Amino acid sequence: MRVIAGKARRLQLKTVPGTDTRPTTDRIKETLFNILQPELLDSRFLDLFSGSGGIGIEALSRGAAYAVFVEKNPRACACIRENLSFTKLAENGKLLNMDVLQALRSLEKKGVFDCVFMDPPYNQELERQVLEYLKDSSIIDEETLIIIEADLKTDFSYVESIGYCLLRSKEYKTNKHVFLKKLP
Numbered sequence: 001m002r003v004i005a006g007k008a009r010r011l012q013l014k015t016v017p018g019t020d021t022r023p024t025t026d027r028i029k030e031t032l033f034n035i036l037q038p039e040l041l042d043s044r045f046l047d048l049f050s051g052s053g054g055i056g057i058e059a060l061s062r063g064a065a066y067a068v069f070v071e072k073n074p075r076a077c078a079c080i081r082e083n084l085s086f087t088k089l090a091e092n093g094k095l096l097n098m099d100v101l102q103a104l105r106s107l108e109k110k111g112v113f114d115c116v117f118m119d120p121p122y123n124q125e126l127e128r129q130v131l132e133y134l135k136d137s138s139i140i141d142e143e144t145l146i147i148i149e150a151d152l153k154t155d156f157s158y159v160e161s162i163g164y165c166l167l168r169s170k171e172y173k174t175n176k177h178v179f180l181k182k183l184p
Helices: 026-040 054-061 074-086 100-107 126-134
Strands: 044-048 066-070 093-096 115-118 145-151 164-171 175-182
Touching: 026 054, 026 115, 026 145, 026 164, 026 175, 044 054, 044 100, 054 066, 054 074, 054 093, 054 115, 066 100, 074 093, 100 126, 115 126, 126 145
Parallel strands: 044 066, 044 115, 066 093, 115 145
Antiparallel strands: 145 175, 164 175
16 A cells, blocks of 8 residues: 555555455545545545554645544554654644544544545444534534545435435445535
């Protein structure tokens, strides 16, 4: 896994050994960031269920001003720290080694994020729990772009009923990205 573009372009990132995380492939990451590029310059980026930190690091490399990484696995957190240091992007990143909902509570009243990316473990409905929390949170507003990486079979038909607009869904062979914004 590597950084695709920007300040840290071509640098190899470490990944967490084992099957606890699913690093986003370079090809899917490139497609995702081609879509996200207009949103990134000087943005505040939140990377939930960060794994090795590859998505947040790519955002920083491509011009995000600040990124918060949320990961509860201590081994994954060590990997994120190493990757931030290696890419020389650590000063623009903050790592929260805790449960996602606990981290979201700790971020309240500390500013709005421009982009929120989440790649939770599949088929546990964690994305729904996060969306339920975020709908009344001070860390997002109607301009915040929310991107969810999920299994192809994950159902998002409920999002409008809980206060979100489904902007688009991009499907790949094994997973998809769903793009949402909070309804006004």
